[in-house]
Amino acid sequence: MSRVGVIGAGHGKFGRRSDATVQELAFEAFRMAMEDAGIEREVLDASVIAAVPEYHKQRSVAGVVQEYLNLNPRPTWLTEVACASGSAAIRTAWMAIQSGLHDVVAVIGCQKMTEMETAEILALMGRVGEVQWESIFGTTFPGYYAMFAQRHMHEFGTTHEQMLAVGVKNHHYGALNPNALFQKEITLEKALESEPVSSPFCVYDCCANADGAACLILANEEKARAISDKVVWLDGVGAATASMSVLRRPNLVGLPSAEEAARRAYQMAGVTARDIKVAEVHDCFTVAEIMAYEDLGFCRKGEGGRYIAERRSYIGGEVAVNVDGGLKSKGHPIGATGVSMAYEIVKQLRGESGKRQVPNAGVGLTHNVGGIGQYTFVHVFKRD
Amino acid sequence: MFSWFGKVSFVPYSKVADFAVHLKDGRLMGSLCKKCGYQTFPPRADCPECMSPDFSFQEYSGRGEIYTFTRTTAAPVGFDDIAPYTIIVVELEGGGRLVAWQGESLTEDDVRIGRPVQVVPRVWEKGEEIKVYYTAEQPGTTWNKAPAPHLG
Numbered sequence: 001m002s003r004v005g006v007i008g009a010g011h012g013k014f015g016r017r018s019d020a021t022v023q024e025l026a027f028e029a030f031r032m033a034m035e036d037a038g039i040e041r042e043v044l045d046a047s048v049i050a051a052v053p054e055y056h057k058q059r060s061v062a063g064v065v066q067e068y069l070n071l072n073p074r075p076t077w078l079t080e081v082a083c084a085s086g087s088a089a090i091r092t093a094w095m096a097i098q099s100g101l102h103d104v105v106a107v108i109g110c111q112k113m114t115e116m117e118t119a120e121i122l123a124l125m126g127r128v129g130e131v132q133w134e135s136i137f138g139t140t141f142p143g144y145y146a147m148f149a150q151r152h153m154h155e156f157g158t159t160h161e162q163m164l165a166v167g168v169k170n171h172h173y174g175a176l177n178p179n180a181l182f183q184k185e186i187t188l189e190k191a192l193e194s195e196p197v198s199s200p201f202c203v204y205d206c207c208a209n210a211d212g213a214a215c216l217i218l219a220n221e222e223k224a225r226a227i228s229d230k231v232v233w234l235d236g237v238g239a240a241t242a243s244m245s246v247l248r249r250p251n252l253v254g255l256p257s258a259e260e261a262a263r264r265a266y267q268m269a270g271v272t273a274r275d276i277k278v279a280e281v282h283d284c285f286t287v288a289e290i291m292a293y294e295d296l297g298f299c300r301k302g303e304g305g306r307y308i309a310e311r312r313s314y315i316g317g318e319v320a321v322n323v324d325g326g327l328k329s330k331g332h333p334i335g336a337t338g339v340s341m342a343y344e345i346v347k348q349l350r351g352e353s354g355k356r357q358v359p360n361a362g363v364g365l366t367h368n369v370g371g372i373g374q375y376t377f378v379h380v381f382k383r384d
Numbered sequence: 385m386f387s388w389f390g391k392v393s394f395v396p397y398s399k400v401a402d403f404a405v406h407l408k409d410g411r412l413m414g415s416l417c418k419k420c421g422y423q424t425f426p427p428r429a430d431c432p433e434c435m436s437p438d439f440s441f442q443e444y445s446g447r448g449e450i451y452t453f454t455r456t457t458a459a460p461v462g463f464d465d466i467a468p469y470t471i472i473v474v475e476l477e478g479g480g481r482l483v484a485w486q487g488e489s490l491t492e493d494d495v496r497i498g499r500p501v502q503v504v505p506r507v508w509e510k511g512e513e514i515k516v517y518y519t520a521e522q523p524g525t526t527w528n529k530a531p532a533p534h535l536g
Contacts, residue, residue: 123460132398133426134483136390137471137517138456138463146454147473154452154497199455247473247481252452 005224005231008037008217009346014331015181017211023068025213026110033215045102047076050089050109051335084370086338087377109339110213128371130245144372145285146198151252158305163286164191174325181331205286210331214339236269236380255373258295262378269380273297278358280341282369283326320358341366349383392462399429407516410529413441425480446503451475472520487519
């Protein structure tokens with residue numbers, strides 16, 4: 001099979017962007033990605049937009065983005081699988097290119113969240129739990145992951161301190177990322193003192209809602225080689241699902257969709273977990289990163305708490321994880337997140353990550369989870 | 385009738401809408417596939433195994449144990465007036481799990497993974513609308529049931 005390569009990547013500032021509309025945010029990332037690729041719009045065949053529509057007043061947001069980027073009359077379409085929408089966009093762009101339909105496709109993840117109140121967002125996000133039997137009791141998004149955390153603590157002796165150590169790490173690296181929402185270090189003591197959210201979680205276990213956008217330009221192998229001398233190849237695209245109701249899952253200590261997506265992505269890319277040197281994982285809540293270490297095979301099930309406590313996911317450890325700050329520190333504009341993860345891996349594999357550069361990063365992955373593991377996409381990237 | 389179920393209803397209509405009527409009568413119902421015998425809680429009209437659309441309700445004892453839980457402080461819209469509240473996932477005798485609120489007979493110390501509990505059907509006392517739900521209580525807790533199920 002021929003390959004699909006990333007020839008351009010762009011990333012705007014994440015945060016409370018009261019200065020911009022969603023299409024203006026998309027433009028920032030798109031402009032950077034096009035400059036990075038060194039191409040003009042004429043080269044593009046299509047775009048895929050990732051956004052979760054419920055957050056925007058504008059109905060069918062792909063249309064307004066497409067117009068603002070001056071990409072009419074090229075085709076565009078929206079992908080939506082909750083917080084994994086960005087990776088779904090990358091996957092469909094990969095499919096469009098591999099099918100031969102399009103040669104060069106722009107993928108734009110964009111989201112404006114902060115125009116809504118936190119309680120409204122909590123209500124909306126909680127409804128990614130099953131609404132017929134569960135949300136009617138006031139389940140919330142942090143609440144679901146908190147219930148995974150309780151099981152993880154019960155079955156494996158994982159501690160809340162170990163979970164918060166994930167937050168400490170991600171803030172450590174986020175402090176070095178100019179695109180991050182929170183560019184400051186935190187201490188374990190401060191994290192433990194933060195307000196309770198949903199036991200065992202407190203504020204520092206949870207990522208923050210944010211506005212932002214990121215963009216990738218993908219091309220088929222021939223065009224990629226012709227256009228760019230720093231191509232990063234998207235060699236493994238794994239995806240899988242699990243029941244909408246987490247109550248129907250076999251256990252609540254991991255995400256079966258993540259294990260399956262990883263298995264498929266590794267197989268397609270011809271790599272194993274041991275080959276991964278840098279990873280972007282979906283740390284919407286601290287326990288989610290601990291479960292990701294396990295589901296991705298970086299360590300055995302149940303050892304994730306020790307993995308972070310022993311700093312094995314820091315630069316210099318076994319796999320550098322979320323060295324852009326992760327969702328925790330960077331912020332989580334849900335439609336943009338999957339593309340933002342891919343942006344970081346592309347920059348890392350090119351050796352362009354400055355103070356946060358992971359040495360000898362030749363293979364990297366993104367692990368992007370939609371909802372509470374109803375959808376997971378794992379993408380493996382390689383440098384030649 | 386399904387709009388009776390829960391503090392805030394998001395799904396007013398369902399083929400298993402009578403679940404809420406049974407709950408008001410004091411009965412916790414799962415479903416039984418009439419063709420292949422597949423049994424599940426929460427109930428579903430259409431069998432995921434043999435794809436038969438023929439089902440009957442099947443009563444569950446409500447006995448079970450705490451599978452996991454969380455005390456929610458940051459509540460979503462529609463639940464801020466009862467926050468903080470504790471959500472308990474109960475693993476039911478007979479299979480399946482449900483989300484329930486911590487009932488008044490359970491203390492904070494009682495809310496531990498693995499602890500046996502009784503799921504008790506409840507009718508919301510406040511307001512004019514009928515609202516039904518359930519809570520997790522001490523094992524052995526009893527409640528009133530309507531004389532006989534008057535629905536399929």
